[in-house]
Amino acid sequence: xxxxxxxxxxxxxxxxxxxxxxxxxxxxxxxxxxxxxxxxxxxxxxxxxxxxxxxxxxxxxxxxxxxxxxxxxxxxxxxxxxxxxxxxxxxxxxxxxxxxxxxxxxxxxxxxxxxxxxxxxxxxxxxxxxxxxxxxxxxxxxxxxxxxxxxxxxxxxxxxxxxxxxxxxxxxxxxxxxxxxxxxxxxxxxxxxxxxxxxxxxxxxxxxxxxxxxxxxxxxxxxxxxxxxxxxxxxxxxxxxxxxxxxxxxxxxxxxxxxxxxxxxxxxxxxxxxxxxxxxxxxxxxxxxxxxxxxxxxxxxxxxxxxxxxxxxxxxxxxxxxxxxxxxxxxxxxxxxxxxxxxxxxxxxxxxxxxxxxxxxxxxxxxxxxxxxxxxxxxxxxxxxxxxxxxxxxxxxxxxxxxxxxxxxxxxxxxxxxxxxxxxxxxxxxxxxxxxxxxxxxxxxxxxxxxxxxxxxxxx
Amino acid sequence: xxxxxxxxxxxxxxxxxxxxxxxxxxxxxxxxxxxxxxxxxxxxxxxxxxxxxxxxxxxxxxxxxxxxxxxxxxxxxxxxxxxxxxxxxxxxxxxxxxxxxxxxxxxxxxxxxxxxxxxxxxxxxxxxxxxxxxxxxxxxxxxxxxxxxxxxxxxxxxxxxxxxxxxxxxxxxxxxxxxxxxxxxxxxxxxxxxxxxxxxxxxxxxxxxxxxxxxxxxxxxxxxxxxxxxxxxxxxxxxxxxxxxxxxxxxxxxxxxxxxxxxxxxxxxxxxxxxxxxxxxxxxxxxxxxxxxxxxxxxxxxxxxxxxxxxxxxxxxxxxxxxxxxxxxxxxxxxxxxxxxxxxxxxxxxxxxxxxxxxxxxxxxxxxxxxxxxxxxxxxxxxxxxxxxxxxxxxxxxxxxxxxxxxxxxxxxxxxxxxxxxxxxxxxxxxxxxxxxxxxxxxxxxxxxxxxxxxxxxxx
Numbered sequence: 001x002x003x004x005x006x007x008x009x010x011x012x013x014x015x016x017x018x019x020x021x022x023x024x025x026x027x028x029x030x031x032x033x034x035x036x037x038x039x040x041x042x043x044x045x046x047x048x049x050x051x052x053x054x055x056x057x058x059x060x061x062x063x064x065x066x067x068x069x070x071x072x073x074x075x076x077x078x079x080x081x082x083x084x085x086x087x088x089x090x091x092x093x094x095x096x097x098x099x100x101x102x103x104x105x106x107x108x109x110x111x112x113x114x115x116x117x118x119x120x121x122x123x124x125x126x127x128x129x130x131x132x133x134x135x136x137x138x139x140x141x142x143x144x145x146x147x148x149x150x151x152x153x154x155x156x157x158x159x160x161x162x163x164x165x166x167x168x169x170x171x172x173x174x175x176x177x178x179x180x181x182x183x184x185x186x187x188x189x190x191x192x193x194x195x196x197x198x199x200x201x202x203x204x205x206x207x208x209x210x211x212x213x214x215x216x217x218x219x220x221x222x223x224x225x226x227x228x229x230x231x232x233x234x235x236x237x238x239x240x241x242x243x244x245x246x247x248x249x250x251x252x253x254x255x256x257x258x259x260x261x262x263x264x265x266x267x268x269x270x271x272x273x274x275x276x277x278x279x280x281x282x283x284x285x286x287x288x289x290x291x292x293x294x295x296x297x298x299x300x301x302x303x304x305x306x307x308x309x310x311x312x313x314x315x316x317x318x319x320x321x322x323x324x325x326x327x328x329x330x331x332x333x334x335x336x337x338x339x340x341x342x343x344x345x346x347x348x349x350x351x352x353x354x355x356x357x358x359x360x361x362x363x364x365x366x367x368x369x370x371x372x373x374x375x376x377x378x379x380x381x382x383x384x385x386x387x388x389x390x391x392x393x394x395x396x397x398x399x400x401x402x403x404x405x406x407x408x409x410x411x412x413x414x415x416x417x418x419x420x421x422x423x424x425x426x427x428x429x430x431x432x433x434x435x436x437x438x439x440x441x442x443x444x445x446x447x448x449x450x451x452x453x454x455x456x457x458x459x460x
Numbered sequence: 461x462x463x464x465x466x467x468x469x470x471x472x473x474x475x476x477x478x479x480x481x482x483x484x485x486x487x488x489x490x491x492x493x494x495x496x497x498x499x500x501x502x503x504x505x506x507x508x509x510x511x512x513x514x515x516x517x518x519x520x521x522x523x524x525x526x527x528x529x530x531x532x533x534x535x536x537x538x539x540x541x542x543x544x545x546x547x548x549x550x551x552x553x554x555x556x557x558x559x560x561x562x563x564x565x566x567x568x569x570x571x572x573x574x575x576x577x578x579x580x581x582x583x584x585x586x587x588x589x590x591x592x593x594x595x596x597x598x599x600x601x602x603x604x605x606x607x608x609x610x611x612x613x614x615x616x617x618x619x620x621x622x623x624x625x626x627x628x629x630x631x632x633x634x635x636x637x638x639x640x641x642x643x644x645x646x647x648x649x650x651x652x653x654x655x656x657x658x659x660x661x662x663x664x665x666x667x668x669x670x671x672x673x674x675x676x677x678x679x680x681x682x683x684x685x686x687x688x689x690x691x692x693x694x695x696x697x698x699x700x701x702x703x704x705x706x707x708x709x710x711x712x713x714x715x716x717x718x719x720x721x722x723x724x725x726x727x728x729x730x731x732x733x734x735x736x737x738x739x740x741x742x743x744x745x746x747x748x749x750x751x752x753x754x755x756x757x758x759x760x761x762x763x764x765x766x767x768x769x770x771x772x773x774x775x776x777x778x779x780x781x782x783x784x785x786x787x788x789x790x791x792x793x794x795x796x797x798x799x800x801x802x803x804x805x806x807x808x809x810x811x812x813x814x815x816x817x818x819x820x821x822x823x824x825x826x827x828x829x830x831x832x833x834x835x836x837x838x839x840x841x842x843x844x845x846x847x848x849x850x851x852x853x854x855x856x857x858x859x860x861x862x863x864x865x866x867x868x869x870x871x872x873x874x875x876x877x878x879x880x881x882x883x884x885x886x887x888x889x890x891x892x893x894x895x896x897x898x899x900x901x902x903x904x905x906x907x908x909x910x911x912x913x914x915x916x917x918x919x920x
Contacts, residue, residue, distance in 0.1 A: 004612060004679070006612050023710075023711040023883070024679070024711075025676075025881050026881070042679050042711075043614075043677050043678035043679040043680075043710070044612050044678070044679050044680070069880050069881045070881050071710075071711075071881040071882065071883040098711075098882075098883045098884070099852070099878070099881045099882035099883045100879075100881075101879070101880050101881045102879065102880075105880055105881075106880075107880075122670075122673040122873045122874075122876075122877070123673070123677075123880065125673070125674055125677035125678065126676070126677045131677065131678075134614065134616070134674070134677075134678075135614055135678070137615075137617070138609075138614040138615040138616070139609075141605075141615050141617075142605055142609045142615065145601075145602055145605050149598075149599075149602045152464060152466050152504050154503075154594065154595055154598040155597075155598040155601050155602065156594070156598070156910055157597070157601075157686070157703055157909070157910055158910060158911065159701060159909075159910070159911040159912075159913060159920075160620075160663075160686050160688075160701060161688070161700065161701050161913045161918060162918070163918045163919070164920070173635040173636065173637060173656075174635065174636050174637070174638075174640065175633040175634065175635050175663065176633065176634050176636070176640070177633060177634070177690045177692075178634075178640075180634065180636070180638075180640075180643065180650045180652075180660075181649055181650055183640065183643075189641055190640045190641055192640075196633075196690060196692060196700065196915055196916075197700075197913070197915070197916060197917070197918040198916045198918075199918070200640075201918050203620075203635065203663060210582075210910065210911055210920065213582040213583075213585070213920075214585055214594070214910065216586070217503050217583075217585035217586045217591065218503035218504070218585065218591075218594075218595070219464070219484070219502050219503040219504050220503075220504070225685065225686060226617070226620050226685060226686065228620075228621070230637045230656060232637075232656060240621065240656065240657075241619060241620060241621050243617055250483075250503070250531075251483040251484075251502075251531075251558075392559070413582045413920055414582075416582075417582070418559070419560075419561070419562065420529050420561050420562075420565055420566075420567075420583065421485050421486070421529045421530045421531040421559045421560075421561045421565075422531065422558075422559035423483070423531040423558045423559045424558070449617070449619075450616055450617060450618060450619070450670065450674065451618065451619040451670055452619075453619060453621045453657070455656055455657070456656075456657060456658045457657070458621060458622070458623045458657040458658075458659070458661050459623070460619075460622075460624070460670065460673075460873055
């Protein structure tokens with residue numbers, strides 16, 4: 001009977017004494033004169049299982065030649081293990097080599113540096129670390145879909161190709177079908193009317209504006225897709241391609257938005273704890289000591305809600321020699337974020353930010369100085385989500401778009417949403433990789449993206 | 461108590477006699493002298509509900525001025541309806557106008573042409589037709605995730621930005637951060653070393669190659685994300701941006717692959733029938749007569765499996781004046797697809813295609829002439845999925861890549877998967893929009909994509 005490792009791990013008792021056929025890969029192979037042990041993994045479960053074989057098998061000598069990395073088919077019987085730390089082992093009756101692996105196979109059973117493994121991006125999911133990270137990525141993605149779908153949100157695939165200039169075109173990749181070495185010219189400029197879309201098109205960094213249009217039809221929507229930034233920045237937190245979740249909710253004010261953010265985050269964290277216990281234990285042990293406790297604590301915590309003004313007051317009164325002086329009119333720095341989450345010993349929603357440092361579509365508060373924006377600061381993660389109530393007043397939005405230098409001709413339809421049954425509404429964005437860094441303890445964005453794209457680095 | 465329409469529809473009995481507060485939009489408004497009726501929809505449920513108000517309300521005159529498209533807050537009591545075709549109505553005690561809508565609001569309660577609505581892409585989800593289509597889209601997406609996650613597949617976010625030339629670079633959009641009007645030059649050519657990635661990068665049309673790398677770690681993976689084609693083609697089935705699902709499965713041959721395709725498709729169709737009954741009924745009534753029966757029939761059917769060779773024999777023997785003569789060495793035409801699904805009265809897997817018309821990475825059969833490829837033909841949908849067993853032999857793959865003119869330097873890592881514990885494995889691709897056309901009966905791809913991108917058309 002062909003089975004997957006996960007089927008066995010989900011019901012070990014049932015399989016004890018059963019004959020099974022397994023197909024997978026050799027993670028390690030320890031040979032002795034009369035018998036041998038293979039650490040076997042078929043990818044469906046994090047832990048390897050031990051295959052025991054001995055020289056009673058007629059292909060004993062063949063088996064002993066099987067190298068790390070090879071794919072094999074194992075016929076054997078599941079037996080209780082004499083060892084304490086493994087629930088069972090497989091006593092092999094027959095082992096077939098399916099695909100060989102050379103002596104110089106890059107992924108050997110030893111600790112490789114993450115830098116080395118980044119250069120082997122197509123092989124690294126076979127390691128414990130990346131095996132865990134990318135399964136958590138998959139499970140966390142499912143958690144996000146489950147949360148929103150079960151709360152009656154409609155999943156919207158907003159377009160990636162856009163001609164709208166709403167974020168500032170210098171932050172977007174241009175796309176073209178033209179031959180860069182033979183560009184059609186007209187009046188001394190590139191003749192973009194010859195391009196596929198007849199004008200300059202970009203790949204976008206947000207689905208928010210399109211998402212709002214759908215929220216005005218379905219009340220609750222979310223997006224979950226790739227986004228792009230051209231930032232020429234080589235840090236642990238920047239990549240040029242990453243995934244974002246952007247919910248938009250009609251008839252929802254800033255407090256309602258914070259309720260959703262808090263509930264959603266707790267749901268996703270609990271879901272990962274429930275569905276990836278082995279992976280989280282491994283990451284807790286080898287990547288971030290205390291990871292599991294950190295995640296459990298988040299689920300049990302109540303998130304603080306406090307205005308930017310009051311945060312700055314706390315920062316000013318703190319007995320700390322700040323590198324950046326806190327200021328009521330300014331953004332807060334990383335050192336401030338850290339302080340404030342420690343101060344409240346948990347996640348903090350910071351609300352009502354100075355309008356000049358926030359986006360044009362955010363609702364201006366009655367004071368005329370701040371906007372109904374909220375950033376969620378999480379201990380050990382920094383800013384995990386950013387959201388706002390959106391300006392619902394057409395005239396005010398128009399005025400703000402002019403003040404902030406937005407090209408109105410590309411967002412007229414968006415502003416029109418306020419003329420056609422507009423309503424108070426809110427939304428937020430969460431960078432998926434930032435969530436994964438928090439969930440896994442891995443601190444470099446390059447290590448939570450299957451094939452990361454960063455400046456001068458676009459391999460595979 | 462603030463409630464969503466869907467909460468009421470899921471438990472009407474519970475709400476009868478209850479006071480509720482609803483926020484949503486006016487789809488229609490019929491006024492009479494002493495009372496009025498509002499067709500109300502808050503987007504969480506397909507059907508509108510009827511709000512009844514009379515001139516006992518002190519704001520009666522104000523209410524009568526409320527126009528179609530406006531957003532309102534309704535306070536009222538749920539009562540059993542005197543009308544047969546509605547389970548309940550809301551007797552209003554208070555109605556507040558939240559957001560006005562002008563007389564010339566484009567979406568009036570009448571039948572609009574799909575062409576007109578395409579020009580109002582940001583408003584069309586508010587209509588019955590697109591309200592249904594895009595909810596089906598969301599639910600079908602969730603069905604796909606549920607199927608694969610519950611069968612232990614890992615969801616992989618393969619990169620969209622790529623420098624690999626595996627599909628032929630002329631089919632991909634180039635992306636750049638360079639200023640097209642001031643390109644840096646070197647030796648008479650554009651100096652791409654100055655671009656963000658230091659070389660020509662593209663947005664890709666497939667995640668298959670990267671997916672295979674992950675299948676060699678997790679056994680079963682799937683991708684689900686946007687893809688791009690530069691095709692300059694204005695047909696009902698072409699768009700330049702669309703979504704694809706690409707599962708890859710290690711230790712799986714062509715028969716195993718067909719099992720997965722059949723099971724997955726039936727699961728998704730049943731899931732949509734279960735979760736969108738009202739939408740499917742509407743689409744059945746107004747878009748494709750017999751849609752529901754078609755979908756139910758698919759779930760109950762057994763898919764035929766037959767080789768390309770045998771299909772061509774059937775076509776040749778058919779008493780039909782073909783526009784395109786069937787040929788053992790050629791692709792089959794749309795008229796052939798239709799004939800063969802009618803011939804077998806159900807979905808048909810066509811296997812073992814002539815190798816010259818298929819991709820370089822497909823496994824060549826023992827006859828040396830055909831490849832282990834399979835297309836799934838579905839009545840009323842045409843080719844819904846295309847897949848193959850992948851060539852697992854390094855030398856054969858190399859030879860095929862040369863024969864087919866693939867730039868090996870960009871796919872060396874992919875070929876290496878065969879050297880490092882390679883195994884027999886298979887995968888398929890399904891265009892998500894093609895599935896949606898089948899599920900909704902809507903026949904133009906522009907009408908199943910929220911904001912479609914087609915040649916010379918990239919609005920919103």
